Amino acid sequence: MRTILVVGGGYAGFYTAWKLEKKLRRDEARVVVVDPRPYMTYQPFLPEVVAGSVEARHAAVSIRRHLKKTKIISGTVVKVDHAHKTATIRPAEGPEYALAYDIIAVTAGAVTRKLDIAGVADQAIGMKHVEEAVAIRDRMLTNFDRASTLEPGPQRRRLLTVTFVGGGFSGVEGFGELLSLATALARKYPELEESELSFHLVEARGRILPEVTDKPGEWVVRSLEKRGAHIHLNSVLQSAENGHVVLSTGEEFDSDLIVWTVGNAVSPLVRNHTDLPVDARGMLSVRADLQVGTDEAFVPDAWGAGDDAAIPDLALPGSATVPNAQHAVRQGKLLAKNIVASLRGREPKQYLHHSLGVVATLGLGRGIFQWRGIVIKGFPAWVMHRGYHVLAVPSWERKVRVLFVWITAALFGRDIVSLASVQHPRRAFVTGGEVPALPETTVPLEHAPSA
Template identity: 60%
Template sequence: MTNTVPKILIVGGGYAGFYTAWKLEKHLRKGEADVTIVDPLPYMTYQPFLPEVAAGSIEARHSVVALRRHLKKTHVVAAKVTGINHANKIATITPIAGDPYEFEYDQIVVTAGAVSRTFPIPGIADNAIGLKTIEEAVAIRDRLMSNFDKAATLPPGPERDRLLTVVVVGGGFAGIEVFAELRSLASSLVKSYPELTFDDTHFHLVEAMGRIMPEVSLKTSEWVLKNLAQRGAAVHLDTQVTGAIDGNIELSTGETIPSDLIIWTAGVMANPTVVRGGDLPVEERGRIQTRADLRVGTAEDVVEGAWAAGDVSAVPDLSGGGVGGYCVPNAQHAVRQAKLLAKNLVAVLRGEEPREYFHKNMGAVAGLGLWVGVFQSGNIALKGWIAWLAHRGYHGLAMPTWERKWRVLWGWWNNFWLGRDMVNLSTVQNPRYVFEEFAARPRPAAPAIDPKSVAGDKAPVAGAKPEKAEKAPTEKATAGATG
């Protein structure tokens, strides 16, 4: 018997993808549709926690949500969607193991998110690291801690300064948060290294615009600048990075900053693998053209059976607060769009009309290290520890699933009494190094000897006495030689 159940394919398991699948499981009736979510990673990353993961304030595993644990009715596929032929409703899926194959669908939901947007600046691709994944956040933390260990063994000088210098490129929320959190981490680390002082650490943030954090008021952003300056951090406004070869950060002002840790947060772009690998309409900034009801298309033309949400989509901001008339790429929009998308998709399957997405920005909140934060909602601005509590309260509640909420809250509670976890696990990048160092290896085989050449070398010479035959080694001697 032919299976007539509609197939829904969700491309990407990040914010929007996870929430879409999660809510579809709630709204769909049993047997009403078959849902498949495709992502090379088996978890959703709660990206607002990445700066705190980098600072060791949150356990890395607690800031991600396992897809298979919380999506009980959804088929989870560890793979990438490398092609979308929506004209024939066929997607090309490339699994993390095995050969690519084609997947037929009836409805496709594109929620592939965004990746770091960089420029062809010499040295950036080779020496910098982004802050879009949990792996990057962990690597940043371990690199800074490893650099402290190395610097503590060196005398004062250029090499030690380079190891203890952090450069963050980009003064948006992500850049400021990781910059401030790492400054807080470094201040804590210094107390455990008698060989180092606070003045040995150097923090620089480079921003091409004339201000930081455009999401908050100018007055609030100026308070953040003042707070960072009081904590020994330098912010370079109206400045661009022109080079980063061999870890030497060259600025448009002519200054050069040697650093072993360069963090790039200067913008994002829609996932190019998905956008360029399909036939769905794309707007001028490289995002999938999306209607206010979250169906792909324009106000006049609908691409039937195609939906999009989150950072990969260009969704009109009906509140009037967006950039260029579209919703900005942030968690607030991604989560809310996904929830409505699930409802709208179910409505269309049942022959009902979808609703348009409308969300007015509630404000912005940022953590700037332990006990320091900022909060902005309209004309209301909070600063200091009250804003820091608001930051943790908001994101603690926004973390999906109670299982994850409790893990994060429990970690914060433990840290309150026990202090920040300072364990450095940088060697996890090469977990076999000890085993490889001491593992026994077979000896190289002895070179083969040609019998003819041996016979020629041993040919008797006239008048010479014959040589005595060598005794064959005993079994015991042989075993001892090879054992």
């Protein structure tokens, strides 16, 4: 029985394996998925996880719960030798080992793009995974508690200052949702004034949300500024050492919470550790039928999809598909069909998907939608955003859970309890209940020393 290796359990990988389970005949092939996380992150929900509108667990779809016939390996593929059809696996525990396969589907996904800017590695938090979204939310809630005990001054301003670096979809959505949460929180703290909140969005280009056209993008800027936000266009972050933000425009300010949403980079596996062909950007070279290779020749038994694959966009000739959920989900579904077709001696189909438009949340009750020349703003767009994503999240179980959380929040408001202490579960045990003194400046949760 042949082995189909799926590298990565993100959108494309999860849907590839899920559909393969349904389409493969008994004993036709076995499917193996390798991923270090036991879940697929539904990334469009991360901004709402940041704001507390969606429970963190509900933005994570369990791989084992839904892939019941697939062998799941908790680990990372660190090398692919397709010439010998072996992949080197680094498991969560134990030494590395080689795994033989017959067919490989590379859906490793992208990683957060990092730039060598002083202080970013020590101070910033990304927003690509559930744990990062939870950390951002808990930091914001904890900072309100800390600021409420201080007199007005530099430290209080620092705690109430938030900086997002990157004005793409994830950055703007996270920024708008966290601003919405902070504005609502201010009403719960009589010691604080809403005017003390300072939210900064830094973007190197002259506009935000490149996925929409100019006028809708300008409307989003105006909408955020009316809510008190500071939008820094044509600005580059030069330093963030010790939380002191320095911009290329000469502006400087202290910020306790810095969120890094600059964009994605190709997976190191695809770029550096495989003998499969890649393009000038280091992305996997993939044809429109999702086979690895070029129009002139393909690599037998090698397939690719998702954010790390350069796939021709047949709906926009001359360009490649953009790395977003719309494409990754549909590519994963087609990839499963094409692999099964190839096993049965049939020709694979080409990937063609016309965009359904773009929709973004900008905070509770606010959003924007654009499809070609049609633009919808405000509350209707926000409803469309929620409607689309509750339908798109995999499995009815997740859809129902998310719907109930939204209904509960509508009736009783968002939960505003910070669980930052779970980052150090042994602290109370070790200290015997004594509360340790807080540091002068807050270290990001993932870099904080353990108890």
